[in-house]
Amino acid sequence: MKILIVDDFSTMRRIIKNLLRDLGFSNTHEADDGVTALPMLRNGDFQFLVTDWNMPGMTGIDLLRAVRADEKLATLPVLMVTAEAKRDQIIEAAQAGVNGYVVKPFTAQALKEKIEKIFERVG
């Protein structure tokens, strides 16, 4: 499975990458904001997107909306991993079509659960 990890902090990308590898997903790629992520998604047949919310350039919520609005990417499973913890934001992400929402700081277990749940549902 080809996965794209989008976060402006390389440390967080590395943490997520390591956790995904432990879960058996080693085909991961990285981008540091929505602007770089979107063309990668359009040209790269990714099967899963993990994105932060708060990033310079293009935020994760805007990236999510762009993905849902793109004919080719509309059904791509998206997991938001973010420090944003306001109720309004979580509702906003849900309305924009997010498949899972993990708040930072998170545990390996929480990330694993959400990813498994997403794939269970997507089939």
Next chain:
Amino acid sequence: MASDIMASEILVDPNAVFIAELKECAKLLTEKLQGNEFEDASVLIQTMMQSRDRHIFQTVGKLTRGLHNAIVNFNVDADLSKQPPKIEGSDIHDASNRLNYVIELTQKAAEKTMDMVDEAAPIASNLGQEASILRAEWARLKSRDISADEFRELYHRVDNFFEQTTIGSERLNKSLQDIVLEQGFQDLTGQVLKRVMGLINEVEKDLVHLVLMASQVEEITGLAKPEADVHEIEELIEKRKHEAEGPQINKARENVVSGQDEVDDLLSSLGF
């Protein structure tokens, strides 16, 4: 301190003096008008207007001086001939450089720590694997279920394992020590953050003084807040609700989830 001077100027309400003057003139004006002394009345009106102008100029002057003091206070080195003015350096400028240093240092520490763990993890897992293989062989030896050739091989393997363990544990110790040393960033960044916090407090104090002075100008000139401003503020508050603001420091804050469990509850209430 410049801010102390500003504080004492606010204590003596300059508006009070001006208003007293205004009332005195108004009383005289009514008397003159009732006595049909129009020429004197007109002189009085002029005096009142001059007094109002003078008062506005004074208050604006104080405001300007307050601004100037604030600028001096924060060591703003700006080139005002440029449009917009180019800031060469200031305490704020310096503070943002310091905060950048905090980001750099924490990133370096996190990366180095992860490098160390990446180095150490295979050593630990190799030792564990080899130990469990040897344990199985050892069990066979104990139950005398082993050939002479196999025993010779086990003999060398055990010897090899001891060597690996010695070298491996030395490396693991070194990595663990390096990880601890790397935590020194906490002290360095803590010092920088404390300094920046001090500056923010100063800026806030001076800003409050300036706002107070400006409100005195507004009051006396009758410059009320236009409706549009109120709308703009309301819009700003609405916009902020959805704006990304990073980690929540105050978990007790209203409308903020306190952890993953609450996120899950909220999402499931939305049918997720």
